[in-house]
Amino acid sequence: MARKSLNIGLVGCGFMGRTHSNAFRQADTFFELQQKPVLKAVCSRSPGKAEKFAGQWGYDSSETSWQAMVERDDIDLIDIASPNDTHHDIAIAAARAGKMVMCEKPLGRNADESRAMVAAVEAAGVANMVWYNYRRVPAVTLARQLIEEGKLGKIFHYRANFLQDWTISSDLPQGGEALWRLDKAVAGSGVTGDLLAHCIDTAMWLNGGIDEVVGMTETFIRQREHQLTGKVEPVTIDDASLFLAKFANGSLGNFEATRYARGHKALYTLEINGEHASIRWDLHDLHRLQYFDHADEGRCRGWRSVHVTDGEHPYMDRWWVPGLQIGYEHTFVHQFADFIEGLANGTLASPTFSEALATDLVTDAVLSSAETRQWKSITY
Numbered sequence: 001m002a003r004k005s006l007n008i009g010l011v012g013c014g015f016m017g018r019t020h021s022n023a024f025r026q027a028d029t030f031f032e033l034q035q036k037p038v039l040k041a042v043c044s045r046s047p048g049k050a051e052k053f054a055g056q057w058g059y060d061s062s063e064t065s066w067q068a069m070v071e072r073d074d075i076d077l078i079d080i081a082s083p084n085d086t087h088h089d090i091a092i093a094a095a096r097a098g099k100m101v102m103c104e105k106p107l108g109r110n111a112d113e114s115r116a117m118v119a120a121v122e123a124a125g126v127a128n129m130v131w132y133n134y135r136r137v138p139a140v141t142l143a144r145q146l147i148e149e150g151k152l153g154k155i156f157h158y159r160a161n162f163l164q165d166w167t168i169s170s171d172l173p174q175g176g177e178a179l180w181r182l183d184k185a186v187a188g189s190g191v192t193g194d195l196l197a198h199c200i201d202t203a204m205w206l207n208g209g210i211d212e213v214v215g216m217t218e219t220f221i222r223q224r225e226h227q228l229t230g231k232v233e234p235v236t237i238d239d240a241s242l243f244l245a246k247f248a249n250g251s252l253g254n255f256e257a258t259r260y261a262r263g264h265k266a267l268y269t270l271e272i273n274g275e276h277a278s279i280r281w282d283l284h285d286l287h288r289l290q291y292f293d294h295a296d297e298g299r300c301r302g303w304r305s306v307h308v309t310d311g312e313h314p315y316m317d318r319w320w321v322p323g324l325q326i327g328y329e330h331t332f333v334h335q336f337a338d339f340i341e342g343l344a345n346g347t348l349a350s351p352t353f354s355e356a357l358a359t360d361l362v363t364d365a366v367l368s369s370a371e372t373r374q375w376k377s378i379t380y
C-alpha cells in the first residue's frame with residue numbers, strides 16, 4: 001500500500017537547516033517510516049541561498065517569505081531552523097494554519113515566548129516537537145534505559161558541562177548571519193539558552209524536574225563590532241554560565257557552559273552518580289558509555305567503557321554491523337524517525353513544545369538568579 005506523504009517546508013538554510021534536511025532524507029532510507037517525508041519547500045530571506053539549498057538537498061521549491069510558505073496548501077509540516085528570534089512568530093503562524101511544527105532549540109528566546117508557542121500548538125491540536133538531538137545519541141538513550149531499570153538506584157549527583165572556545169577572540173564581530181548567537185536581541189541569551197539548554201533538557205529527561213537553581217554568568221568581552229550596523233556595540237549575552245540545581249528527586253546538580261574554554265570545540269559531558277552505579281558520557285567520544293556498577297565482583301570492579309554499537313543498543317539495529325560507529329548527524333535522524341513513529345501511534349515524540357518550555361523556565365531562572373544573586377524556584 002502506498003504510504004501517505006508528509007510534505008515538509010523548512011525555514012532556514014544554515015547549519016541546522018542542513019542537519020534537519022539530512023535527517024529527513026536518511027530517516028526514510030534507514031527506518032521504516034509510516035509516512036514518506038517529501039522535501040517540498042525551503043525558505044530563506046536571501047533568494048539565491050534558498051534556491052541553491054533546494055538544489056543541493058533536493059527540495060522541490062524555494063521561498064523567500066516564511067509567511068508565504070506557511071500559507072501553502074501543499075505543506076503539512078513547518079520545520080523551523082532559522083535564528084531564535086524567528087521561532088515564536090513562525091511557530092504560531094504555522095500552528096494557526098493547521099500545520100505540524102518542529103522547531104530547533106531553544107523553543108523561544110525566553111519562557112514567555114515559549115509559553116505562547118505551546119498555547120498555539122495546543123489550541124490548534126497540531127503535532128509538535130523541539131530538536132533536542134542529544135537525547136538520541138544511542139549511548140545517552142542507553143543511559144536513560146539503565147536509569148529507568150533502576151540500575152543506578154537512588155541518584156545523588158548530576159554533573160554536566162558544555163564547553164566551546166570559538167568566541168575568545170575580541171576581533172570576532174557580533175550579529176549577522178553566522179554570528180547571531182552573540183547578539184542577545186536575536187539569540188535571547190548566550191550560552192545559557194544555546195548550550196546549557198541542551199544539558200538541562202538531557203538532565204530533566206534522565207533525572208526528572210529541577211526545582212531550584214542558583215547561577216552565575218559572565219560576559220568576558222563587553223563590546224564587539226556589530227556586523228549589521230558596522231558600529232562597536234555592547235555585548236549583552238552571557239559568555240559563560242554556571243549553576244547549581246536541586247532536582248525534585250533530591251539529587252544535586254552542577255552545570256557549566258562556556259565559549260571560553262580554550263581547546264574545547266563542543267565538549268558536552270555528563271556524569272550521574274547513583275547509589276548502585278555511575279554513568280559518564282562525553283560528546284567527543286559519543287559512541288561510548290562509561291559505566292561503573294558497584295554490584296560487580298570486587299576484584300574486577302571498575303569503570304567499563306561500553307561501545308554502544310551493538311544491535312541490542314538503542315537505534316543501532318538500523319545502521320551498520322556491530323562495532324561500527326555512527327555520529328552526530330544520526331541523532332537528528334533518530335529524532336525525526338521517532339516523530340513519524342509518534343504520528344503513527346498517536347504519542348508525540350519527546351520533547352514536545354510543552355516539555356521544551358520546561359527547559360526555558362530553567363534557563364530563565366538561571367539568568368534571573370545570576371542577575372539578582374539569589375536562588376530561584378521553578379514552577380512548571
Ligand code: SOE
Pocket residue numbers: 164194195198266
Ligand atoms: C553552538 O556553537 C552550537 O552550534 C549550538 O547552537 C548547537 O545547539 C550545539 O549542538 C552545538 O553548538
